[in-house]
Amino acid sequence: MTLAIVAEFAPLEANEDGVVLVGKTRVTLDTVVAVFNQGATAEEIAYRYPSLNLADIYATIAFYLKHQAEVEAYLQQRQQQAQEVRAMNQARFDPKGLRDRLLACRTEPEAC
Template sequence: MTSLALEQETPPLCPEESGAVRVGNSRILLELVIWAFQDGATPEVIVEQYPTLNLADVYSTVGYYLRHQEAVNAYLASRNQQAKAIREKFAKIQPDSSQIRARLLARQNAQS
């Protein structure tokens, strides 16, 4: 009988200095894969949505998520907070879209 050599595998997650975590050798963020899975997508569907992903990497990532939901959910919450802070920062420095529209309409009327 041939025995199966079992090896420990590290999840295919690549953390970056910015705090983002990418899946495998792709540019796809961990949160995109997890959100798709939480929305009911299978790993096969996720790979169809993000063709740069490897199916085995997605299965491994989902398995990691299922074994470490608390930590991954904390990471997702942190990333959501970071994204919210960035949106708020840019909202403060961006002009109100109604002001932009008014200026464009005024310019259009002046040219007519």
């Protein structure tokens, strides 16, 4: 019997927003890399995220280790985008005075 050696592609796919997802799940590459970098094993990641296939987790970690510079650049870009969205939302929905406005609504509902 001969073993057929076939190259497998990483189970990563970008959605319409450009977010890279693992396997056929909604778990992001960002999440798997972050948990892996915190010291979690593939089995621990599978336990935390049961929708992930263990083989896909190992393939994702292998992809990350082989392409660390590119993945880190992608993660940096995602972090920058998140900061921009956060700043835009804070400018649009000013959190200052929110507690006071909510308390005023409690005592004076007609003002809300």
